[in-house]
Amino acid sequence: HAVAQYEPTEGIRLSRxxxxxxxxxxxxxxxxxxDTKRTRYFDDLLSLTxxxxxxxxxxxxxxxxxxMLWPVGFKNRTxxxxxxxxxxxxSAxxxxxxxxxxxxxxATAVLMSTGNKDAFLILRGGEKAPNYAPEDVAAAQAALKARNLLEFVVVDSAHGNSVDENGVRTHKRQIPVFELTVGEWLGGNKKLGAMMEVYLKEGKQEVKSGTSLDSLDYALSPTDPCVGWDDFESVIRRSAARM
Structure with missing residues (x-):
């Protein structure tokens, strides 16, 4: 709920x-x-976290x-x-x-694990500079190799990687960043993936304290600004045609 209603049990059931x-x-x-408290409600349904x-x-x-019985990504710090x-x-x-x-x-339990060899790095840019360029990816993969860790890297096209030439973060910047990453994969770096933030409509809407759910547009992101579905479909089709 977006307003002064907090119903975690209903939220877990609806999410599942x-x-x-x-x-x-x-x-x-x-x-x-x-967090670690809710994972077990969903762990039979997940392929990646x-x-x-x-x-x-x-x-x-x-x-x-x-x-975890699936690959787990870790993003670089803000x-x-x-x-x-x-x-x-x-550690993972x-x-x-x-x-x-x-x-x-x-009930609460303490579980023992054998380790997740599919833990991987996600590059999402930083407050001062992006890190999606091929040289950033190469440096990250070299750092992983030096520590005998999985060298697979996913480039997150949003957040600090969606900053334009004027230093302004814009969701539209995600598209060329995503396509650059696809190009690097096509160029031979197969230990590489890409992700972007997508919603039905592009952009975002403001959600403030007291905002009613009825006033929100279900097709518009209430959090981060996102690429719209039409643009996303075009990007995916263009990428598929290059493969």
Whole structure:
């Protein structure tokens, strides 16, 4: 709920219903995990998860990632530093323990893990500079290799990587960044992926304290500005034609 109503149980049930319906269409699901308390409600439906730039140094999320049965991405920090993400990947790659919810009883449990060898790096740019260019990717892959970690990198076209030539962040900038990454993959760097933020309509809408759900446009992002679906479809079709 966007207004002064907080119903976490309803939110979990609704979220699981949506994820289940999508999974039944044989569409792989990827979400960001913000804590360790709710993961077990969804873990039978997920194909990939990631940890964001503001939580990449969270030790609980790092330990949880070590026990996930799918690839887990870690974004570089908001200031652009990739070392915290590399530390997180190294932590997630090894055996560990973490607090979780038991899927049978719903009780709190301590689970042991063997390590997640598919933990990977996501480059999302920083406050002062983007890091989507081929030389940024090469430097990141070299840093991963130096620590004997998986060298796979995903370039997030949004956030600090969607800054235009005037230093202004714009969702439209995601498109050329995405296409540049596709071009690098086509050029031979197969340990590379790309992601972008997409919604039905382009842009975003303001959601303030007291905003009513009825006043919101369901087709417009209530958080980050996004590429619209029509532009996204065009980008994907152009990319597919290049392959």
């Amino acid at each position: 219903t949506i994820l289940r319906d999508i999974a039944q269409m044989d569409i792989p699901l990827a979400i960001e995990l913000l 990631w940890t964001g730039a503001r939580t990449v140094e969270n030790s609980e999320l790092r330990r949880q990632a070590s026990g 200031d652009g530093a990739i070392k915290p993400a590399l530390d997180a990947i190294e 790659s090894g055996a560990n323990f973490y607090d979780a919810t038991d899927s049978e009883s719903g």
